[in-house]
Structures are given as structure tokens and as C-alpha cells.
Amino acid sequence: MFYPHIAGAGYHVPPRVVTNEDLRAYYDTSDAWIRERSGIQERRFATEGQGPVDLAVPAVEQALAEAGLEARDVDMIVFATLSPEYYFPGSGCLLQRRLPFRQIPALDIRMQCSGFIYALSIAEMYIKQGVYRHVLVVGAEVQSTSINFEPEGRAVGVIFGDGAGAFVLSAGTEPRGILSSHLHTDGNYAEELTIQEPTSLVHGKFGKLPHGIWPHMNGREVYKHAVRHMSEAIQEGLRQQGWTAGQLDCVVPHQANLRIGMAIAEDLGVPFEKFFMNIQRYGNTTAASIPIAFCEAVQAGRIRRGDRVMLVAFGSGFTWGSAALIY
Numbered sequence: 001m002f003y004p005h006i007a008g009a010g011y012h013v014p015p016r017v018v019t020n021e022d023l024r025a026y027y028d029t030s031d032a033w034i035r036e037r038s039g040i041q042e043r044r045f046a047t048e049g050q051g052p053v054d055l056a057v058p059a060v061e062q063a064l065a066e067a068g069l070e071a072r073d074v075d076m077i078v079f080a081t082l083s084p085e086y087y088f089p090g091s092g093c094l095l096q097r098r099l100p101f102r103q104i105p106a107l108d109i110r111m112q113c114s115g116f117i118y119a120l121s122i123a124e125m126y127i128k129q130g131v132y133r134h135v136l137v138v139g140a141e142v143q144s145t146s147i148n149f150e151p152e153g154r155a156v157g158v159i160f161g162d163g164a165g166a167f168v169l170s171a172g173t174e175p176r177g178i179l180s181s182h183l184h185t186d187g188n189y190a191e192e193l194t195i196q197e198p199t200s201l202v203h204g205k206f207g208k209l210p211h212g213i214w215p216h217m218n219g220r221e222v223y224k225h226a227v228r229h230m231s232e233a234i235q236e237g238l239r240q241q242g243w244t245a246g247q248l249d250c251v252v253p254h255q256a257n258l259r260i261g262m263a264i265a266e267d268l269g270v271p272f273e274k275f276f277m278n279i280q281r282y283g284n285t286t287a288a289s290i291p292i293a294f295c296e297a298v299q300a301g302r303i304r305r306g307d308r309v310m311l312v313a314f315g316s317g318f319t320w321g322s323a324a325l326i327y
Helices: 031-038 052-067 091-098 112-128 151-157 187-192 219-241 258-268 286-299
Strands: 003-012 016-019 042-045 076-080 106-109 134-141 163-172 177-185 250-253 308-315 319-326
Touching: 003 052, 003 112, 003 286, 031 258, 052 091, 052 134, 052 163, 076 091, 076 112, 091 106, 091 134, 106 112, 112 134, 112 163, 112 177, 112 286, 112 308, 112 319, 134 286, 163 177, 163 286, 177 219, 187 219, 219 258, 219 308, 219 319, 250 258, 250 286, 286 308
Parallel strands: 076 106, 076 134, 250 308
Antiparallel strands: 003 163, 003 177, 016 042, 134 163, 177 319, 308 319
């Protein structure tokens, strides 16, 4: 039996800081309004011409260096993003050519805010079955280029940011690392958080940009389901490992909303201080949010080797999941 140890982790965010005050140039909003509803104070936006792979490369280099590995040692890439450079091929292929990897498999997944949890579960299975020894898992997003900066885009436009994070999972025999993953989907709510165009449902359109290219979110439905399902996913991981909520050293949730994290902590009956949140500075970086937050938690001493940690996410689909680990 092999266990997927977190041998290395890294993250990168673009240097451009966009504050809530900056967004007042586009929306009828205020710093107080955004903070009250989401907890966000600022986010990072990529520069013109940067894609998710550009942000991923320095994150991957950090993760490899921490693992003591080189690109040629990696056996597989799993790349999670909702904002790929191209409709096809996937960003994993573009990452594979940017660093001296071998001609290894590069798998893209489009699971949005749940993307990194789903990607970890794929790597976990390959390693546990002894197929691969070192798997690179990446979450990277450039969402600023798909934000509607017209007044009607306010509900979504103030939330999202850009960034990238990466884990190197390496096979080991000691029972630590990713111990179990727990994944769920309820497609009945697919249209509550969606971008519906471009689409294969109709022939190509020309002229004015269709309204469906902009993100749509039913915030009330997302909030309600996120709190319930993320709490359930954490409890599922606890049952699988035989842990209590009080035994967790840290919870790293997808950074969707500060109030969601507070509600989950209350539901679990654990101090909110056990939740690591950095949404205040980065906004919602979707598939990148968990690895960015995990890296910062390690840097801050909030996660140490041997700690029991729960990663948890909820997103479009609706999809949700958790990963129980010992760091």
C-alpha cells in the first residue's frame, strides 16, 4: 500500500493588486459592501497576455524544489482550471512543454471551485495503486479576463481573482499525506453557477457578444448549499478516518466567502481560528484557492508536519468534496 505524501507545495499570485476601492470605477459598490458580503478586501489580477500556465510555472517550480525533485522526475500532471488558455488543448499540455518534463500524461479537469480536490483524488488513486510515483497537481486560474465590468456584472465581478498553486504528491509507505477523498455532485443546480457560452448547443454566432459568455451566479443558492455540503464533506472525512472535529489541527476550505467558513465552523462546533482563510487578500481564485491557502498556512506555522488537516471545497455543478490528510 502506497500513500500520496505531500512532498512539496508552491503558489504564485500576480503582483497587480486590485482593491475594493478600485472596483468602484466599474460598479455601484463600496469597500464596506464587498467586505460585509464576502470578506474580500483585495484580489490579484494577471497582466495582459498571462494565462493560467504562466502563473502555474513558478508555483510548480517551488513545489518541485521543496520536494527535492526535478521536472523529469514527475510521472503525471493533473491540471485543474476553469480558465484555460484555449478551448482545446488543455493547459496541462501547455505546462508540459514549458518545463523539462518527459512525455508524461497531462490531464486537464474542469471542476471549477472543486477542481483541486477532484485533482488530488485522481493523483491519490494513481499513487495508491502503484501506477505512478510522483504526480504533480496544479490549480491555476486567470479569471480577470472573463469578468463583466459593466454594472450588471457586480455580483460576480467583485469576487474573483487570479493565482496558481501546486502540490507534488509522492508515493510513500508511511500512513500520511492524502488519506481519503470524498466527492459529490448534484447536477440539478447546474445553472445556478455557470458560464453558458461558447456552447456546442448552437451553431456559431457573430456580431454582438452573447450575454451567456459572462459568469452567472445565484448567490443565495450557492451560499445555502455550500455551507451544508462542505460541512457534510468534512464530517464524511472525519468518519472515514475515525477523527473528531476537535482533533483537526487545521481546515483549509475553498476561499469562496468568509461567512461560509464561519458558518461551517459553527456547524462543526470547532473554533473558527482552526479555519485558514486568506480570501481577504486574494478573493476567490477557484481551483487555485486551496493550494494557495495551504502554502500560506504552512508558512504561517498554522500547519506543521504531522498535523491533521481537512481540505474542503464547493463549486459549480453543484460539486463538492473533501480530502483528509496528515501533513
